[in-house]
Amino acid sequence: MYGLVNGAIQDLIIHAHGEAAWERIRQRAGVTAPRFIAMTPYPDSVTADLVAAASAELQVTAEQVLEQFGQWWLSYAASHGYGPLIGTIGHDFVTFMANLNEFHDRLRSMFPRFAPPRLVVEVLDEHRFHLHYHSHRLGLTPFLIGLVRGLGQRFRTEVDIRHLQVRGPDHDHDVFLITHHRQEA
């Protein structure tokens, strides 16, 4: 993971629980650097250790940490210099979700160590689509759920997420049914 991701976890914990909690989590995770460099790749284990340490320190499940992190992610990236870029992905909930994969593809072509998931939107009707989630990483579906919820907040859209298909021996990827209704202004 790039440092930007770990930095977002740090930012979330400090924002929600304070500097002291972050220090305890950082030490528990065995992270020595006081902060992460956004465009430097770090081993995935660093992110996993941070999530595990946060789970232990904050007495919540790792899934809860990941979902909260997913929800936090876009607003963090937007407020740390990537707002305009995120703005080009789409101007509404569905467009954004649909363009996300292409955006990832473009990023991957420029950053060889960037290994994003593949997200395919299959529109069912005006208010529903299937989101196909392919990832070489395991256990990050809560992050995706948080991300979708965060996007819903960003575009003032009520979002309902149902995990239709779980990746396993019979399925190579997860499928979510996303139902969305734009809130009235």
Added chain:
Amino acid sequence: MSTDFFAEELPPPSASLGLGAAGICEAFPFHLGVDGDLRVVQCGATIARLIPQLHERPLLSDIFEARGQPLPRSFAAFGTISHRLLRLGCRHREALVLRGQFLPDASLTHLLFIGSPEVNDLARIVELELSINDFAAQDMVNDYLILLQTQQAALADANHMAEALELLNHDLEERVAARTKSLEEANIALREQMAERARIEQELRLAQKLESVGQLAAGIAHEINTPIQFIGDNLRFVAESLGQLEQVYTAMEALRTAAAERPEAVELSRAMEAADLDYARSEMPNAVAQGLEGVDRVATLVRALKEFSHPDVAESVPTDLNQAIRTTLTVARNEYKYVAELVTDLAAELPPTPCHVSEFNQVVLNLVVNAAHAIADVQAQRGRGTITVTTRRAGPWCEVLIGDTGTGIPEAIRERIFDPFFTTKPVGRCTGQGLYLARSIIVDRHKGELSFTSTVGQGTTFLIRLPLTPAGKEAA
């Protein structure tokens, strides 16, 4: 780009290979199709969304103006600028500038403008409400934007880190400064401790030396005491015997007178004259008396030495301060007898005072010796001076005053005279510890007071105040 290139290097383009209108719209979402009247008759979906006026087939010049050069006024004139890079600014959206080129279509009845928005920063994209799927997939604008954004973010990150580094540097400098200050303070404390240690060591050496001198004095006093004892006894025996011999001499003289003519009497008279017996008879009692007086003085000195050098005890004991002072003055006599007269006024009713007598003696000795030195310094001008030692009771205190008619203490050094190692005397005459130790003994050890009054040119009087009870100071 010229088609000649294909003619030379590759097979010629197939006449049947064409994108068609839909293909052009897909590949060039910002393209414009212009007819012979220079009206916009076709455009890409994205540019149509950005400029709704395009749906009305407007004149190209009503919508766009060429930046840097005027737009050709006739269809034919466009031939002169085809294939050249043009910048078309939208008259209706300030932020929208298209970069591209005009190309004639195969029938030479229309022109195609192939281009895309000029983008220098992401803010403009956001302002135009464009997203990445508004650009053709092969368009490098998206990649350029991503790189631009990443570069900006990385730069911001670097700036942030530089600021953090600067803060850390500043913090480090502050910590180094604080550490340096702390080290300097520790260094000062260490130097003070070393000086204190040196002072204590010197005090210890002095105390050991004094103790050795005291022991030696006590030993010598003891050794002298015995011969002085029998010298005195013998002299008293001689004195008594002289009285008896005088009676014998009187009888012998009567006998010699009675038998004056006898040769033995003549011989006796001659022998008496030769021995100057009359002189011896008159002087011998004086000589013996002086000898006894000297022996008594030696005995007094020896006794004083023994008392002065008596080892001290841990607890203070009720002490006759007058006796202690007399003893000390006896010991110190050699220091002052050549320069000063000693006047004592010791209060007879002085009660026993709790005291470490040996240490008290040392204080009195120091003050008397200092007094003698102060007088000696002006003896050449003023002759012999006077040392006055007075004792008296003052409420809960016993006071001892030791005054001299010496030089007096200059105002400038009065604050420092009790400091350790402070002295105005030449090296070897004084250690600079006397008054410091005196104050320490009186104030710290006895909970008393030591002060002085002085007039330059007239003399100094030190006042020792000792509490009559161990808690005397608090009671006072």
